[in-house]
Amino acid sequence: MRMSPTPVRRALAAAAGAAMAVGLFTACGSDGDTGGDADTAEDFDFSCPERTDGEPQIDEAANESQPFVFGTPGDPTSLDPILASDGETFRVNRQVFDTLLDADCTDTVPGLAESFEQNPEGTEWTFHLREGVTFHDGTPLDGAAVCKNFDRWANFKGGFQSPNFTYYYSSVFGGFAENDPAMGIETESIFEGCTADGLDATIKISHYTSSFPGAFTLESLSIISPASIDAVADVTIPAADSPLPEYTQTVGTLAGTGPYMLQDWNHSEQEVTLVRNDNYWGEPAKVKTLIFKTISDETARRQALEAGDIHGYDLAAPADAQALLDGGYQVPIRGVFNLLYLAYTQGHTPLENHTVREALSYAVDRQRIVDSVLPAGGMVATQFMPPSLPGYSDDVATYDYDTEKAKELLAEAGAEDLTLTFCYPTDVTRPYMPAPKDIFDIIASDLEAAGVTVEARPITWVEYIPTTRSGECPLYLLGWTGDFADPYNFLGTWFAAPSTEWGFDNAEVFDSIAAANTEPDEATREELWKTANEAVMEELPGLPISSSPPSIAFAPNVYPPDVSPLTREDFSQVSFTTGS
């Protein structure tokens, strides 16, 4: 998912976005609700624990008369879900539009489709839609409406194809019916068509992709009313740098099926106002008016909450969480679905020496980072994926903090007076890395303690990715928040083939990943992923540091929604409460 990097002070716009999880309806994590306020990170389970805050004493009068104001780190970009790839847009659109499948904790659960089935090759996906769902404009939902959405996307032209608008569609489906050469999409589309039959919609693709069915939970692929599609049929985006069409910036054109309807988007107040959809097919929203208002500065968000100007906000700074809890505010802890790592770019002598990499790994006190810097709910990572994914191995090589051992290994490798350049980003916070400089400081200090001389190289975010990708930085911090519950979304993007950002060439690693990714059998696949994880940690291309959830905070007089590792909170669950 695309995340707007945010200047340190502004915290992160898209953080939220987090991840799309997939799997069949059985998959991962524990069931049950998220939430529960944990006082510390200790003894915290990564998955979604039971809620412990009991039944809410709902304040009906307040729900009707008072808007619920939620402080978001950034503005949404588009009211047409397909044209956005950032978390803030998802957060708003999630309340207004529905997807075919939904996610609960990290499990894939029914959405607009009550169930689905696939053919053995994974090339035909049939969704059985709910009965009695109507769009906000009164149009009933049926298979034809769903197909109309897929057909629309597949036939996008011109600027609609640019990855800065339709990144997720092209990532999932490869391309469009007619790829526009100016937009740089070169891969063929795998979409072969959609057929409707009453409440059934069948999507055909040319070959299987591991993105399915998880991709159907993506907010980008939300289903909009066929009438809305007709209304915007003539809209064009001439080029990649053209403005987004007017209908994406003002309410009233697109109709969804969600628990809320768009009422107003005031750009100059940076405020989106939603109002309850009384004809919602599921449990109707409790609060009548919901407002998302942008407060880019994280300190300002906390103060606004404390002053009562807002009722909740996302991306609370780790340092604020405890103060909020002490003040009676609620800081429910999300499950983790991301990974932060320290990369060792091989090619910078002596990092291709396995002993040196081992030594460096022993030198770092990851537990301290988790204990003191990361938000509650974080954990030390042992491998390059979060524990909620299938294929997570308990048998990987681990490198527990041991400065003496690090020194010995360095001596053994003849690298006692080692000097390494260490890159870190300066002007962002990421969900997996809330304070890059603090984490850098701690790691650097640990490395110095083991006798390594560290040369700091801070880089601004817009430069950081290309610089680290090119292999310029011997050591650097980076991470990823998952799009899909597919392990390939983590391991595959990093270790599927040789790359300059890692600089190693280990056939065993590449082969084990390829084997896991192409294995059709679920159980076998999980074992293969475990093997892959073990192979990766044996190679030790870098040190996985931590998985940690971004914090979300609410006022005392609010019943918060179930919090989600994927930051897919459903605000229709929110309610004002009586008493504290």
Place this chain on the structure above:
Amino acid sequence: MLRYTVKRLLQLSVALLGLSLLLFAWFKALPGGPENQLLPENATAQQREALRAALGLDEPIWVQYADFLGRVVRLDFGSSLSSGRPVATELADRLPATIELSLAAMLIAVGVGIPLGYLAAKRRGSWLDFAAVSGSLLGTCIPIFFLAAMLKVVFAQELGWLPTTFRLSAGTEYTDVTGLRVLDGLITGEFDVAWDAVLHLVLPAIALSSIPLAVIVRITRASVLDVVGEDYVRTADAKGLKPSVIRGRHVMRNAMLPIATIIGLLLGSLFAGAVLTESVFSFGGIGSFVYQATTERDYPALMGFILVIAVFYVVINLLVDLSYGLLDPRVRVRK
């Protein structure tokens, strides 16, 4: 006078054109590109390249500049890469907030600074003078973001007297006329909205006014000290005029000349303070927008901003020139 002004405006336009070219080249020379902002960490190198190409960022720089100029001539500033909205719309949404904030800050700075500076000068050496001078010096020495944060902690968070963020309470309904909320409230008779907007303006405006206030106090004091020693003030005194008349017609009218110039210069510099103040108070103005554009390499947004600044600059210069003419008959007649 008119010819002089026109000539200056022409000179300025040429200089601004040069400046825009310079800045364009400068911004483009900044390392990193917007594609890194627009795509996630895991996007492939090919995806990044494709986006760069689609955005025209791999064209030679003079082609990009010509393209930019061509658009500007058609009054098309392009669209912001990060929000996907036309830069002009984006600016139109944000600018009024900054203008309102700057005006409020300037109002405070002028309304408090000039009387205070005058009193300090009149009672030179008194405690009031000492307090005004040292207070104004202190005002310039507090980092503005820290002052803003402290004001907020004390008056909004701890005492709860004033709101912490925004221009209006969330969900307030209002009629938009000029984009200046207080003014709009007064025009449309929505006095509760105007009052709400005033409450939201107080803290950021005070924080933002700290430096202009300090400067105005000192320049007023110096200017008044200068003027009260002038012979014509003694003449006025010799006429037995009332102190209020001497103050208004003889002292302040002359003392205003340097003050007016400084006010003009300060208006420009308020933008810088606005970046920091707006960020602390989530004021939703142009300051935070520009900061974001810089860090995200949102070239169209940046160039749009520079053009706005340029126009502002020209307007302010013109106003200062005109005010000179109004205030000083010697300038008026000379050319």
Place this chain on the structure above:
Amino acid sequence: MTTARIEKLDRLIEASVSAREAQTGSLLRQSFRRLKRSPMAVTGAVIVGLFVVVAVLGPVIAPYDPTAQTWGKEVFLNRNIFPGPRAENWFGLDHLGRDMFSRMIVGARQTLLVGVVATLIGFVAGAVIGGVAAAAGTFGGRWGERVEAVIMRAVDVALAIPMLLLALSVAALLGPSLSTVMIAVGVAQIPIFARLLRGSMLAQAHSDYVLAAVSLGVPKGRIVVSHILPNSLGPVIVQATLVLATAIIEAAALSYLGLGNPDPGSPEWGTMLADAQRFLSGAPQLAIYPAVGIIVTALGFTLLGEAMRESLDPRLRRQE
């Protein structure tokens, strides 16, 4: 004409003359004497003096290594646990378990360095630009005037760009580092110095002694170098003192925006203040120490600068 010596008269004259000399003396000495009398100047000088001493001796005085995370395991920023002042750490610990007192002491040096270097950059570059413009405009004939007009319009326009934006884009170009902050803040000061020196030089150029020198046929280059320039530097030097204060504050602002000095090897007040904004509610002391440091230091330089300006300014002097 009587020539009778009247001893008493001589004595009286002598007394009266020496009394008056005590009150006057040379212009510079007068300025200096006025400075010594000014509480502003004295306060400023004391602050600046203390600051410089701390900056120079910093590492010697500091009880601990300011970068060592010695007490790293006692601080939990995610649980709001920041040990405050105690016997071994007078100012408590920062968010990574480093001794705050040592950081403040050692940080003075970097802070001073940022201020001085940034000011020097602005001063030198500004002086060259302003000086060339003024010299060209005064003695360069028609072409010189054009050169001056072009330079000064450019300076005007540069003044129109908010200083912070200028600094911001410099910082973006060079990447975040200590030298970036120095250059960014320094560059932003160039137009101010350029205008000031030009104005000051033009005033000198039209003064009687320069006109006299010109009419006597003294070479123009020499007039500029040995007469105009030295006499024009006063206000520029005063401005430099004031800019030093601004530079320290601007550096803090850049740090706040995430573009500051990120090198953990050398604490610097601006960075410390900006960093501490995150913990303002849990550990306000982490912000207050560097903030007070910055404010007091900046105030010291400002007081000194303002006092110097007043003592050098003939218009203000006349009022006494």
Place this chain on the structure above:
Amino acid sequence: MALLEVEDLRVAFGNATAVDGVSFSVEEGRIVGLVGESGCGKSVTSLAVMGLLPKGRGGRRAKAPEPVQAAAAEPAPGAVKAAAAAPQAVPAGGGRRSRGGADVSGRAVFDGTDLLALTPAAMRRRRGKDLAMVFQDPLSSLNPVVPIGRQITEVLERHRGLKGAKANQEAASLLDRVGIPDPVRRLKEYPHQLSGGMRQRVLIAIAVACAPRLLIADEPTTALDVTIQAQILELLKDLVEDEGTALLMITHDLGVVAGMCDEVNVLYSGRVVESAPVRELFARPTHPYTVGLLGSIPKLDLPIHEPLTPIRGSIADVIRWKDGCAFAPRCDRVAEACVDGEPPLIGSAHAHRCVRAEEVA
């Protein structure tokens, strides 16, 4: 009783004494000169009478106390009384200047009222109406940003209650009276648009706008061309004669004195050193300083080869009056007696302050 009776006026700026016990009087309808080199205290005297000196440290116009300079043993005659009347003494010799303020003591009785004892507000009601002043530099003495018409009408409005068109009409007639052609048009002009002589005429118009009983002219012609000087003096003389106004003429120019004045007071270092009717003074100058002044102006009746005899030294070469004659250091006829304590003022109709007057004569 004279219209203005100045008695033992003292003005000190901190510990520097500018006027050190000046006494003189101006009779109704007379022109009295106050003559001396620059720095002798003549302008300060006039400003003190007008109440235009910046306030001393008391905050109010200090009716200050002891003669600051002579804080020690030998108070000047009269100072004792003043000091007793105003006990809130300024601490003498406190190293700092009193922030530019002046400490004024003595009396300036105008038509029975001591001007120095008036409150600032009461004084403001008289200034510009009963007594008015014409200043030396007509350019800097007019407000550059206010049309001259307004600068005249404001005083009419203040003291004569004239407003609007009436005031403008009166202002125009005043301009006409001081000899400015096309007065109605001139009213709208700004000072920088007028010539030096015209500006001085405007200043005079302002001064006489309310028909004051006493006009003080402080070097009214110094800044003007010689040809203009004569016109201005003529104008002043005419105005005074027409109205019967008393005129206190402050000048360093003995030629002006000879042409204008009825009586002359010669000031040196803050004191009157000689005071006499104008003919008497020119005929029989008594004080060596007066003699010196007369000797230093060119005379038509002297042989050409006779050199002018300037007074040697400068006004800065002084000793304190309490130690002896302040002029002693520059005096050619100085003797032991001259530095033997303070010289008294001798005589009445033609008074002088020289202990060796007889010998000199």
